[in-house]
Amino acid sequence: MNLQIKQEDHENTHHLHIAGEIDAYTAPQLREALLPLTGKEGHETLVHLGDVNYMDSTGLGVFVGALKSSKEHGSSIKLTGMTSRVQRLFEITGLDEVIDIEDVKGGSK
Template sequence: MNLDIYLEKDQDTVLLNVEGEIDAYTAQELREKLLPLTEIKGRQVVVHLADVHYIDSTGLGIFIGALKSAHQHGSFLKLTGITPRVRRLFDITGLDEVIEIDDHEREEAR
C-alpha cells in the first residue's frame, strides 16, 4: 500500500496532492505532512484527493484531527477532487457536513 504526497505552496495557500490509499499503514505519513500545515494562522490548506481511491477509518480520523487543528490555529482546511467512492464515505459518516469539500478539480480549488 503506497501513499504519495506532493506539496505546492502559493503565498497563504498550501496544496497537498495525495495519491494512493489512506489506511492504517499510510495514515501516519499523511498526519505528519498535513497537521503542521494547519498550525499556521490564516493559512488555507487544500488537500486534493482525486488520486485516492480508498480511505479507511484511520484515514478519516486524520482529516478530523486536521480540521480540529485548523480551527484551533485559525487556519482553513478544504478537500478537493474527491472520487465518488471516497465522497460516499464522507457522506455516510457525516464528515461532509463539518469539512468543506469542493468537488471541482484542482485548478478550480485554488
C-alpha cells in the first residue's frame, strides 16, 4: 500500500498529483500535503485523482477536512479526474454536492 504525491505550484494555484491507494495508512500523508495549501487565503488547490485506484472512508475524511479548512481560510479546493470507483464513493456519501468536483471521467493512464 503506497501513495505518491507530486506537487506543482504556479503562484496561487497548487496542483497535487496523487497516485496509489488512499486508506487509513496513507491518509495522514495526504492530509499533510493538502492542509497547508487549503490554509492559505485566496489560494486554489487542484487535486488530480486519476491514478488513485482505491480510496476508503478515511480518504474521504481528508477531503472533508480540507473542505472545512478551505471554507474557514477563504481558499478553494477542486478534485479532478477521478475514476468511476472513486467517484461512486463521493456520490454515495453525498459529498459530490458539497465538494467541487470537475466532471472529467478520468481513467488510469
